[in-house]
Amino acid sequence: MGSTTDEARDAGDRYKAGVIPYKQMGYWDPDYEPKVTDVVALFRITPQAGVDADEASAAVAGESSTATWTVVWTDRLTAADVYRAKAYRVDPVPNTGPGTPTEQQYFAYIAYDMDLFEPGSIANLTASIIGNVFGFKAIKALRLEDMRMPVAYLKTFPGPATGIVVERERLDKFGRPLLGATTKPKLGLSGRNYGRVVYEALKGGLDFVKDDENINSQPFMHWRDRFLYCMEAVNRASAATGEVKGHYLNVTAGTMEGMYERADFARSLGSVIVMIDLVVGYTAIQSMSNWARRNDMILHLHRAGNSTYSRQKSHGMNFRVICKWMRMAGVDHIHAGTVVGKLEGDPLMIRGFYDTLRETHTPVRLENGLFFEQDWASLNKVMPVASGGIHAGQMHQLLHYLGEDVVLQFGGGTIGHPMGIQAGATANRVALEAMIQARNEGRDYLREGPEILERAARWCAPLKAALDTWRDVSFNYESTDTADYVPTATPSV
Amino acid sequence: MPMTNHGSRITQGQFSFLPDLTDEQIGAQVAYALKNGWAVSVEYTDDPHPRNTYWEMFGMPSFDLKDPAGMLQTIAECRKVFPRHYIRVMAFDSTRGWETPRMSFLVNRPAVEPGFRLERQEVDGRQIRYTIHSYATDKPEGERYP
Numbered sequence: 001m002g003s004t005t006d007e008a009r010d011a012g013d014r015y016k017a018g019v020i021p022y023k024q025m026g027y028w029d030p031d032y033e034p035k036v037t038d039v040v041a042l043f044r045i046t047p048q049a050g051v052d053a054d055e056a057s058a059a060v061a062g063e064s065s066t067a068t069w070t071v072v073w074t075d076r077l078t079a080a081d082v083y084r085a086k087a088y089r090v091d092p093v094p095n096t097g098p099g100t101p102t103e104q105q106y107f108a109y110i111a112y113d114m115d116l117f118e119p120g121s122i123a124n125l126t127a128s129i130i131g132n133v134f135g136f137k138a139i140k141a142l143r144l145e146d147m148r149m150p151v152a153y154l155k156t157f158p159g160p161a162t163g164i165v166v167e168r169e170r171l172d173k174f175g176r177p178l179l180g181a182t183t184k185p186k187l188g189l190s191g192r193n194y195g196r197v198v199y200e201a202l203k204g205g206l207d208f209v210k211d212d213e214n215i216n217s218q219p220f221m222h223w224r225d226r227f228l229y230c231m232e233a234v235n236r237a238s239a240a241t242g243e244v245k246g247h248y249l250n251v252t253a254g255t256m257e258g259m260y261e262r263a264d265f266a267r268s269l270g271s272v273i274v275m276i277d278l279v280v281g282y283t284a285i286q287s288m289s290n291w292a293r294r295n296d297m298i299l300h301l302h303r304a305g306n307s308t309y310s311r312q313k314s315h316g317m318n319f320r321v322i323c324k325w326m327r328m329a330g331v332d333h334i335h336a337g338t339v340v341g342k343l344e345g346d347p348l349m350i351r352g353f354y355d356t357l358r359e360t361h362t363p364v365r366l367e368n369g370l371f372f373e374q375d376w377a378s379l380n381k382v383m384p385v386a387s388g389g390i391h392a393g394q395m396h397q398l399l400h401y402l403g404e405d406v407v408l409q410f411g412g413g414t415i416g417h418p419m420g421i422q423a424g425a426t427a428n429r430v431a432l433e434a435m436i437q438a439r440n441e442g443r444d445y446l447r448e449g450p451e452i453l454e455r456a457a458r459w460c461a462p463l464k465a466a467l468d469t470w471r472d473v474s475f476n477y478e479s480t481d482t483a484d485y486v487p488t489a490t491p492s493v
Numbered sequence: 494m495p496m497t498n499h500g501s502r503i504t505q506g507q508f509s510f511l512p513d514l515t516d517e518q519i520g521a522q523v524a525y526a527l528k529n530g531w532a533v534s535v536e537y538t539d540d541p542h543p544r545n546t547y548w549e550m551f552g553m554p555s556f557d558l559k560d561p562a563g564m565l566q567t568i569a570e571c572r573k574v575f576p577r578h579y580i581r582v583m584a585f586d587s588t589r590g591w592e593t594p595r596m597s598f599l600v601n602r603p604a605v606e607p608g609f610r611l612e613r614q615e616v617d618g619r620q621i622r623y624t625i626h627s628y629a630t631d632k633p634e635g636e637r638y639p
Contacts, residue, residue: 165593172543175507175584175596203498205510228619235623239611240496242503244543270623360590381590426499429510436507437518440525459512 011076019070022058026081027067032088034111040148041129042371043108044093046141046314056139057087057108063133065116085112094484105314107145107371119156122282122329130317144317147324148372155377157328161292161299163380164358164405167332170272170298171207171244176436177404178207179428180248182387182411186212191221195229197421201414202237202245204425208407209233210387211250213277213304223253223262231269248275248300248333256284260291267295273333275300278322282329289330300385301331311480318481320349320369323356327382336384339401340394346479347401357382358405366485383407391470392431392463396449399435408432418469423462430460496608503541503606506581506598516565519582519600523561526584526596532556533564534585535571537578537601539637542609542627554585568600577603577638603629603638 014024022028034040041064047056061067065085066075089109097104118124134142168174183189183197198209209230217223230247238245251262251274259276266274274297276288285301292299309316319336326334336353337345352368358381362374386402387409398408410428417424434456438445445452457464495501499510508514514522526533533555536548551571558564564582571580580601583594607628614622629637 165591169593172505172546172597174594175598205499205504228621231623232621235611235625238543239609239625240498242496242541242543242609243505269620422499426510429499429504433508433510437511437514437522441518441521442525456511 015071015073015076017071017073021055022062022067023055025058025062025067025071026084027061027065027087028054028058029086029088032086032111034088034109034148035113037114037150037152038111038148039114039117039125039150039153040372041110041112041144042146043110044141044143044145044314045106045108045139046103047106048138048140051138053090053092053106053108054087057090057106057110059136059138060108060133060142061085061087061110063136064110064128064131065112082113083116085110085116102314103140105141114150114153117153119153120158120286122286122325126282126325134315141315143313143315144321146318146369146371147321148374149324149328151375151377154328154379157379158289158293158330159327159379160330160332160382161289161297161380162332164383165381167298167383170296171246173207173244175404176432177399177402178383178407179205179425179432180208180210180385180387180407180409181206181414181425182210182212182409183215184411184415186215187218188220191225191229194221194226195233197415198230198247199233199237200421201425202234202247203240204414204422205241205429206245206410206414206425207243208246208248208273208409210248210300210409211275213250213252213302215250216252224265227262227265227269227271231271234271244272246272246298248273250275250277250302251288252277252280256287259284259288263288263291263295263297267297271297273298273300275302275333276331277302277304278326279305282325285326285329285331292332293330298332299330300333301326301335303335313481318369320352320356323353323382324374327357327376327379331382332380333383333385333407335387338386338388338390338398340390340397340474346482348483349479349481350401354384354402354406357384358403367483369483381405385409387411389473391473392427392466393450393453393471393473395428395431395435395453396445399432399439400446404436413466413470416469417462418465419462424466427460427462427466430456430463431466494607496606501606502602503579503608505541505543507596508598514598514600516568519568520561520565522596522598523564523582527558527561529584529586529595530588531584531586531595533558534583535564535567535580535600536583537571537575537580539575539578539603539634540627540630541579541606542625542630548579548581551580554583572601575601579603605639 066083087110091107093105096102181201201209234245249266253259310319337350339347385407391413414424438452535551538548584596586595610626612624
């Protein structure tokens with residue numbers, strides 16, 4: 001600690017016009033202890049050759065908060081120390097660097113004062129955290145791995161409009177995963193034919209059918225036609241079974257006004273749920289969440305587009321961060337992986353996504369990619385949706401990996417059934433109920449799963465046909481997004 | 494005439510697609526609920542509309558029950574009084590973050606389930622207002638299922 005005169009002289013040097021390292025601008029502080037009110041981010045950084053890890057981390061802190069490339073005297077008009085993000089910890093990423101096939105990477109922990117962000121705005125948060133900084137030249141690649149949201153900041157977001165608890169109460173469905181399917185073919189059906197698929201699947205035993213992400217209002221099917229025929233199907237199926245049924249009507253449109261118009265129409269027809277795509281953008285998602293809250297509607301989000309930035313390990317952002325932002329933005333459903341299906345998904349990573357969506361509190365669990373303890377501050381729980389290449393023969397695995405609070409979506413696994421769509425739906429429902437029964441009875445259902453299914457197939461012909469058709473179908477490819485803290489990649493089986 | 498769906502019956506609850514649970518199987522499910530610390534209760538109705546939330550309670554939820562046998566006895570009593578009603582077992586979780594039913598499954602139903610009529614009221618444009626009407630509820634309470 002110098003004298004006042006020394007400090008004045010130091011500050012004078014610090015703010016002399018010109019370019020100095022970010023580290024010396026105050027963006028690197030290894031002694032900093034994050035406050036409980038700080039937003040904390042973890043980045044995976046691959047620095048350019050010749051840039052040391054501390055400087056690269058300081059640069060990320062700087063460029064995602066207050067800095068520009070050169071010293072500006074106007075910093076001295078503010079409490080600049082508070083507004084500067086602080087990189088406070090840098091760890092080498094395991095299994096990177098010399099002797100490995102991967103360039104040296106670092107995990108940088110960066111703390112941001114909460115007042116850097118507008119309350120209740122994902123757009124504002126992300127404009128800093130994943131804004132210009134991702135194109136910064138001193139960094140070869142950058143990936144946002146995780147974030148810790150302070151409770152005080154979370155409380156500025158209303159969170160999911162409905163949440164798992166109230167969704168189940170409204171649907172009167174407890175103690176088992178919900179069952180869904182996406183109408184196929186996803187494009188080209190007329191409204192009348194499309195509704196046929198919805199009716200058959202719901203009457204056969206599914207709880208939900210779903211529009212696909214890219215079905216909006218194309219020449220072969222105007223959105224109003226789809227909504228009208230789908231609601232006829234939903235109500236017919238509900239009368240035929242005595243159950244509440246639903247169809248996710250995709251209200252994604254070119255403008256906010258268009259989305260409101262479609263959503264209002266869905267509400268006027270009595271739909272229990274509407275759907276939007278991630279590509280509509282964070283602000284539109286928050287607006288639709290508000291709309292859903294006002295209209296007692298469940299809001300389903302399809303994660304269309306996420307793999308363009310979440311799949312590769314070195315650059316972009318991890319899907320668990322999208323999960324966090326979407327819980328804050330206030331969706332009720334989000335597609336979050338299947339483990340066993342056709343789309344990317346390592347079991348350990350998917351556990352992290354599901355916990356992020358469903359738990360009220362998550363501890364640090366590095367093997368699941370959870371780098372921070374997170375208190376969810378009573379924000380409702382989001383129902384994860386497992387969709388893509390799953391079938392009845394995997395029911396024991398799905399229940400084991402994904403648990404009970406999930407929507408299992410069997411599109412091809414319902415509509416592609418050799419005995420028809422109703423039979424396909426029945427096969428899935430029977431397989432599910434048999435597995436839940438076995439689990440509750442204390443059976444080792446993961447090991448005995450195939451036998452439990454075979455036994456049910458003895459009295460359920462549709463299940464037998466499903467097992468005969470798909471028994472041997474699996475998608476065993478290595479995942480690209482895997483844990484850094486397990487010795488070997490986990491095959492997705 | 495019975496319903497035309499799979500099993501010709503309403504499919505509310507966790508296990509309506511399985512053969513009716515035996516008392517032993519019901520006991521195992523109740524044991525699962527008790528193991529989780531949930532309070533189990535028995536409810537009955539002769540109005541199975543999908544949005545009929547509040548079935549009649551056959552006594553209070555058993556908050557202090559330890560043995561599934563006690564619940565099987567309650568179910569047996571309920572069946573004796575209401576042999577042709579729908580009877581369901583529910584399990585309530587009071588844990589913070591849940592505070593909601595965690596299980597619900599049928600343990601009794603009428604011999605024949607006539608199901609529901611879908612009423613359509615044609616309104617503006619091509620819109621239709623739908624109403625689901627239970628055939629059985631045309632008769633007064635207590636006389637709905639032969």
